[in-house]
Amino acid sequence: MGLDKGRALRTISYNLHEGRATVELAALASAHEVDALCLQECDTRRLPETVGPLVLAGATQRNRLGLALYYRPERLHAHGHELRPLRRSMHDRFLSPAHERLLAVRFEDLHDDGALLTLASIHTAPLSATNAMRRHQITEALGAIRAAAHGSSALVVGDFNYPWFASSLTRRLSDQGFQVSHSDLPTYVRKRFRGHFDFAISEGMDIESVRTLEQAGSDHLPVLVQSRVRAFVPARLMDRGCAGG
Template sequence: MGVVVDVEHPTRALRTITYNLHEGRATAELSDLAAVHDVDALCLQECDTRRLPETVGPLVLAAATRLNRLGLALYYRPERLHAHGHALRPLRRSMHDRFLAPAHERLLAVRFEDLHDHGALLTLASIHTAPLSATNAMRRHQITEALGAIRATAHATSTLVVGDFNYPWFARSLTRRLSRQGFQVSHSDQPTYVGRGIRGHFDFAISEGMEIASVRTLRQAASDHLPVLVESRVRAPVPTPTMEHDTAGG
């Protein structure tokens, strides 16, 4: 039996939360976050993948990393989204990765059909780039690699990549670089990291072919990151620019 597209349902923005769970400490917050904010998708980082529930309220687990204990996961609302498969990818390894081997897979992408938006196709992805011990240049390599991999397999669908980018400084330069490649960088209204005396926008959204209605920082309890709520809609396709190769530092 095929998937039934609910064309009569009034379309509202797709509500996606990204949250770094701080080595799984904030897992207990997920059910309340999903319920209070009427969430359609949860994109998580630093999950304890050995203890992830199969469901979080009305959301079901699409996929999670398996090769590292603290990894990525993505939950979705099946009444709104129909999953068409997922991909897990390693990204370029930083010195932190080489010596400590904390995470083999740093990108989790799931392709969906939006049943409340006339069957629009989109890719949602959770990403966790290298920590601040690496350079911005390394993180730009990882981000560019991730976006290029999604473009190569998304078949011109719209894309929303959210997560912990560890990129609180020189973010305007990143925004300009990605804008030239056809991507939109969207930061929230408040900083998203509050640990170790550092504040900044570590967690944000990068999109292509999406209308971003709002990006808001939410409250947290057990994590050093704050969850971020992104409200978005798929928009009409646009020509795809050629991806640049990042050769500069910074």
């Protein structure tokens, strides 16, 4: 049975805790009929090419804790991906290489009249860095995605390591035209910390829901985002922009 073409785009973000939760991915994708998986802390040397009906769009190569993105080709047509370094924190300098903290993939949504969007997986600096450093990394990442998107929509999900003073981040990004969406429950509940480490930032998207899911092998919980493209840009405009870049 094919997918309901009228349903929202379903994206899961999951920090795999140094690859330990990789074995959960197929069950997660199946249980929630996922269209995209945006992953952090992958062991990219051991990632499968497919996870159920999803195929690997791209992954970092040199990071100790990698990023990866899988998508459902029945719904999404990939137009290429970009790996991007962000400003390096002191943690990154001592534990290099850890500079590829953003993986963005441009897609055409075949179930939404060819609407264009960018999906991205991000992993900002850990709690040993300052919120100011993470804000700079987030702003840098969003600026790069916006510049390459040619007016199309974007959904950035991942481990932002920003559980405290998040309202300030939300206000700052709202002033720049972005929407921050947190899930219904905390996404990290172990050790001394508890809070929304993992969430979504979007532009030109209608966010229908953001829900924290159960987990087993990771210290983070996966987050399911259901969204729809609000700003429609035909695919041919993306092709022109890519050709000129």
